[in-house]
Amino acid sequence: MHELSLMTSVLETVRQGALDNDIKQVKKVKLVIGKLSQALPDSLQFAFGVLSQDEMFRGAVLEIEEKDIICLCPDCQNQFAVQDDYSFICPNCQGLKVEIISGRELYIDYFEGDLTDGTD
Numbered sequence: 001m002h003e004l005s006l007m008t009s010v011l012e013t014v015r016q017g018a019l020d021n022d023i024k025q026v027k028k029v030k031l032v033i034g035k036l037s038q039a040l041p042d043s044l045q046f047a048f049g050v051l052s053q054d055e056m057f058r059g060a061v062l063e064i065e066e067k068d069i070i071c072l073c074p075d076c077q078n079q080f081a082v083q084d085d086y087s088f089i090c091p092n093c094q095g096l097k098v099e100i101i102s103g104r105e106l107y108i109d110y111f112e113g114d115l116t117d118g119t120d
């Protein structure tokens with residue numbers, strides 16, 4: 001399952017970042033995924049639930065922001081969001097050779113957590 005391996009690497013990245021920043025307990029992870037990234041938010045939430053059982057991630061929340069697919073038409077410079085019908089045709093000039101400029105992203109926006117105790 002694509003999302004499980006994806007979430008494994010997301011959690012590893014967050015874990016490393018947390019260790020680097022003396023964070024003991026991660027509270028929240030925010031992911032940004034484009035609608036073309038082929039990662040389903042429901043499946044990611046499921047994978048997060050399965051994989052976030054250890055001490056560092058217990059009780060953590062996964063927030064997912066979905067980015068629209070944005071295209072640019074090189075003929076008329078029109079920028080438009082592709083709707084759910086996945087029609088990659090410029091609505092302005094009906095051009096077919098549009099460039100996808102957003103929608104494939106998949107990255108960790110940020111994460112939050114509690115610092116290690118005893119930092120005094």
Ligand SMILES: [Zn+2]
Pocket residue numbers: 073074075076077078090091092093094095
């Ligand atoms: Zn156009």
